[in-house]
Amino acid sequence: MSSKNEPGFRESVEMLFMRAAEKMDLSSDIIDKIRVANSTYTVRFGVKLRGKIQTFTGYRSVHSEHAEPVKGGIRYALSVDQNEVEALASLMTYKCALVEVPFGGSKGGLCIDPRAWDEDELEHITRRFAFELIKRDLINPSQNVPAPDMGTGEREMAWIADQYHRMNTTDIDARACVTGKPLEVGGIRGRVEATGRGVQYGIREFFRHEMDKEAAGLKGGLGGKRVVIQGLGNVGYHAGKFLQEEDDCKIVAVIEHDGAVINDNGLDIETLKSHISEYGGVAKFPHGKHVEDGSLVLEHDCDILIPAALEGVINMDNAGRVKARFIVEAANGPITAGGDEILRKNGVVIMPDMFANAGGVTVSYFEWVKNLSHIRFGRMQRRQEEARQEMVIEALEKMTGESFPDELRGAFVSGADELALVRSGLDDTMRGAYNNMRDMWHRLKAEDPSMDLRTAAYMISIDRVVKSYSTLGL
Numbered sequence: 001m002s003s004k005n006e007p008g009f010r011e012s013v014e015m016l017f018m019r020a021a022e023k024m025d026l027s028s029d030i031i032d033k034i035r036v037a038n039s040t041y042t043v044r045f046g047v048k049l050r051g052k053i054q055t056f057t058g059y060r061s062v063h064s065e066h067a068e069p070v071k072g073g074i075r076y077a078l079s080v081d082q083n084e085v086e087a088l089a090s091l092m093t094y095k096c097a098l099v100e101v102p103f104g105g106s107k108g109g110l111c112i113d114p115r116a117w118d119e120d121e122l123e124h125i126t127r128r129f130a131f132e133l134i135k136r137d138l139i140n141p142s143q144n145v146p147a148p149d150m151g152t153g154e155r156e157m158a159w160i161a162d163q164y165h166r167m168n169t170t171d172i173d174a175r176a177c178v179t180g181k182p183l184e185v186g187g188i189r190g191r192v193e194a195t196g197r198g199v200q201y202g203i204r205e206f207f208r209h210e211m212d213k214e215a216a217g218l219k220g221g222l223g224g225k226r227v228v229i230q231g232l233g234n235v236g237y238h239a240g241k242f243l244q245e246e247d248d249c250k251i252v253a254v255i256e257h258d259g260a261v262i263n264d265n266g267l268d269i270e271t272l273k274s275h276i277s278e279y280g281g282v283a284k285f286p287h288g289k290h291v292e293d294g295s296l297v298l299e300h301d302c303d304i305l306i307p308a309a310l311e312g313v314i315n316m317d318n319a320g321r322v323k324a325r326f327i328v329e330a331a332n333g334p335i336t337a338g339g340d341e342i343l344r345k346n347g348v349v350i351m352p353d354m355f356a357n358a359g360g361v362t363v364s365y366f367e368w369v370k371n372l373s374h375i376r377f378g379r380m381q382r383r384q385e386e387a388r389q390e391m392v393i394e395a396l397e398k399m400t401g402e403s404f405p406d407e408l409r410g411a412f413v414s415g416a417d418e419l420a421l422v423r424s425g426l427d428d429t430m431r432g433a434y435n436n437m438r439d440m441w442h443r444l445k446a447e448d449p450s451m452d453l454r455t456a457a458y459m460i461s462i463d464r465v466v467k468s469y470s471t472l473g474l
């Protein structure tokens, strides 16, 4: 997707990594060690479908094992190749370090167009791919734990979990071999929405800091802010839905694989999503103007631009024409190193991918812990919390002689269930990581005007990985 004169995705990630690493007091050998992926396994396997043997190529890359298990999604797309999975695996290392989840970085992918196969065929293909990875411990609760990514979701994760269980019938922790599973097979409430929810929490935290908003030329709260989203898949849809329904943002354009739809008065995300599910794209959506070349709409006037689909979509060719002053990288790598340079010079504030989309891996961490502990969060304490709150009400009523307002009783007497705990843990993680990142950004900016949120994020992550290496040895 990047412009012809630009390096590919992996090189681009490495350039952004180097920009940060060079600002740190580190030896070149440790920088070189962290920069590259530790290993990448390629598998070519055959599945008999439609009367002949179809050969598929898949990958699982491990970027860093400074913490185990390593973690990272499995992507189904025709773009998948070794460079792409290595770039994505390295981003997983930095992401996990930044949000303090105790995993190393990994990523997998299958070079396939998932729309070209029906459900039964996809199940055969997924189980065969999983078999190849499981037998090499590239899927394993204590070593390597995949999750969904582009082109995969709960359904594929359930097949993978079942395949692992069939091959490891006595492993009591088998369910922890993969996250993003449906609830019935060990998933956690709030995982499907987690990445989009994390995008929302990240943006909310950004809007709590006047200085940060000012850097992006923004004022006031989130209400009424004009948002453009690229990709209305898992991440883009949830981010858009929550920003619209809970923060009153106005979604003025959505870019999809078949073009874009614009409505400066606001698009209703639920209605648009139903249209996409029914007709396969945004074309013919009756409540907006259709633009055939969707990439042009990345340049549409808005307050917040959220690329949530592919990598390299904002690059040296178009970065100079982007009007948004605040870009939230919900996708992995949507801005190339060259594009990043241009945007920074133009005063655009970029919330980097390794932070913005970290909600997915954060809730995956909660799911993994739930699977290992074999109990739903909140099960032991919820009713006990409620009983205590009832006692507080009773005491207040006795002390004041007044009765507690009925309209507040329900909200006051409610112990946290799993979903509430997941959201609280996610919000806390996103706020904490954002504040670490912005502290570093503003502290170093005084002496180095080229500092930005991405460089700060890399510096925090690299420092944590270096500390693990030096504590543990290589």
Ligand code: NAD
Binding pocket: 148, 149, 150, 151, 152, 195, 230, 231, 232, 233, 234, 235, 236, 255, 256, 257, 258, 294, 308, 309, 310, 311, 330, 331, 332, 333, 357, 358, 360, 361
């Ligand atoms: P998805 O497959 O659910 O959705 C991707 C969407 O992008 C689809 O609606 C697709 O039609 C659309 N799309 C495809 N080509 C496009 C094009 N040329 N222009 C515009 N839209 C196009 O994928 P997802 O899980 O939402 O992932 C999106 C991005 O977020 C990826 O970069 C992924 O790595 C990243 N991410 C996902 C998760 C997760 O939990 N799913 C977590 C972290 C990061």
